[in-house]
Amino acid sequence: MSLKFVIVAGTPSSGKTSVMLHVIRHILTDKIKVAACKIDCLETTDNIRYGRLGIPIAVGLSDYLCPDHFYVANLEEIWRWAEKQNAELVILETAGLCHRCAPALKDCLSICIIDNLSGLDTPKKVGPMLSTADIIAITKGDMVSQAEREVFHQQVQNINPDARVIAINGLTGRGSLRLKNEIMKSQPLETITGQTLRCSMPAAVCSYCAGEMIVGSTYQMGNIKKVDFGRAE
Amino acid sequence: MLKKISVLGGNDKNGIPETIRRLDIQKEEVLAVVGPTGSGKTQLISDIEQYANADTPTCRSILINDLPVNAEDEELISQHLVAEVSQKMNFIIDSSVEEFISRHAKIRAIENIEKVKTDILAVANELTGEPIYSTDNLTQLSGGQARALMVADVALISNAPVVVIDEIENAGIDRLKALEILTGHGKAVLIVTHDPALALLAERRLVMKNGGMYKLHRTNTEEKTLMEKLLTIEKKTARLRDYIRSGGSIDKNNNNEEGETLWQEYMYIPR
Known part of the structure; x- marks a missing residue:
């Protein structure tokens, strides 16, 4: 069975869900079966928002794990769940917490959502989530000046020159049609097994990952990295 | 080069064909868009901005210089058609006026940055009574100063051929002059407004109703006198x-x- 598998990441509170709700509404008018899955950390209410569209929705909470590692370890399961829902298109929204998230897969359409209010240097800071995305949607343009929009747009394009950059208003849905068209143009996959990440995940295997709570070198094991104070920032 | 944008009529919110079947907006023209909240003003701007091709809820299509837009034409689609100045917008960057203008000018590959800086400040100061200095911090500007600077910046640096003015209050900015400056730089200006003075400043006004383009008025002599x-x-x-x-x-x-x-x-108040 073939399925369009779309990965949505973005900075916290950038409007990922709001944007995707508008996009899904456009897609549903074409009578295409959409399912959505939200990966979050501790809690989410986004399933209720997706649920209002009347589409199948699944939620995965990573709890004590890094949400990205949790996400990649569950891709096959999410694929199988979407197949069971008879979906033709699945929207997988990730948590977007640390700025080292790298959820993009080589053959899946990857969307990064970032907002104008996050500051002009944010595109540089967010790393692979933005630099490896196929499409970057910039939200909250209604709150800043035209000049700032244009400069922010350019900052984003400098970090990822190949991405298509779209301005979207998450509240009104303005701009969401173009994102829908881009999604519809993407190629479906036959299977997710064997797909490759575009960038390695943030590494995290130390004693704190395993539940250690006390501060101090003697309590630290595994993948430990220390601040280099000799480096001028 | 953009000379004309046309909106081919689609449907209103009830799926009934809208009254206006074709709206042409010329370069250097000022068109007001009026109508109660929820009448479809924002959607109309959105259709223009997205180069609608019978694929939005309104089923409108956009023509540029009388030609339909090819959805595969990435270069055109990614180009900003619409720039905006609205009452809701704020400068959020902690930077001086001067630094920010040069930053914006650089991304537009403008060569003479010093000249554009001087020009923008001159234009902005023509529009507002409270003087703006190049060393002022953007976030500290008053509402009128900020609006004046936004208009000057859109006219001189932004390359979008259409400018949407979304409800600017008259406080602290000369709106008539702002429109003259924008059209003087070859822009087509759409004013989305509830303000009668602003609506009558335009040569024509489009009335929106229930999501559709309902009426098109040319501002007549009486209205112009009233506007004065x-x-x-x-x-x-x-x-x-x-x-x-x-x-x-x-x-x-x-x-x-x-x-x-x-x-x-x-x-x-009379008795």
Whole structure:
């Protein structure tokens, strides 16, 4: 069975869900079966928002794990769940917490959502989530000046020159049609097994990952990295 | 080069074909878009901005210079058609006016940055009564100053051929002059407004109703005369504001113009 598998990441509170709700509404008018899955950390209410569209929705909470590692370890399961829902298109929204998230897969359409209010240097800071995305949607343009929009747009394009950059208003849905068209143009996959990440995940295997709570070198094991104070920032 | 944008009519919110079947907007033209909240003003702008091709909820299509837009034409689609100035917008960057103008000018590959800096400040200062200095911090500008700077920046640096003015208040900015400057730089200007003075400043106004383009009026002589009157009232109100702000008071013994006309015209409630 073939399925369009779309990965949505973005900075916290950038409007990922709001944007995707508008996009899904456009897609549903074409009578295409959409399912959505939200990966979050501790809690989410986004399933209720997706649920209002009347589409199948699944939620995965990573709890004590890094949400990205949790996400990649569950891709096959999410694929199988979407197949069971008879979906033709699945929207997988990730948590977007640390700025080292790298959820993009080589053959899946990857969307990064970032907002104008996050500051002009944010595109540089967010790393692979933005630099490896196929499409970057910039939200909250209604709150800043035209000049700032244009400069922010350019900052984003400098970090990822190949991405298509779209301005979207998450509240009104303005701009969401173009994102829908881009999604519809993407190629479906036959299977997710064997797909490759575009960038390695943030590494995290130390004693704190395993539940250690006390501060101090003697309590630290595994993948430990220390601040280099000799480096001028 | 953009000479004309056309909107081919689609449907209103009930799926009934809208009354206006074709709307042409010329370069250097000012068109007002009026209608109650929810009448479809924002959707119309959105259709234009997204180069709608019978694929939005309104089923409208956009023509550029009489030609349909090819969805595969990435270069055209990624180009900004619409720039905006609205009352809701704010500068959020902690930077001086001067630094920010050069940053914006650089991404547009403008060569003479010093000249554009001077020009923008001159234009912005023409529009606002409170002087803006190049060393001022963007976030500290007053509403009027910020709007003036946004208009100057859109006219001189932004390369979008269409400018949408979404409800700018008259406080602290000369709106008539702002429109002259924008059209003078070859822009087509759409004013989305509830303000009668602003609506009548435009040569034509489009009335929206229930999501559809409902009527198109050409501003007639009577309306232009009325608009002049409204602008005079605005100027007087502005003067009154300055007068009160700078310590003036209004009473019968004070034989000044503010006392004579303004108090009677605007503050006096007839029995």
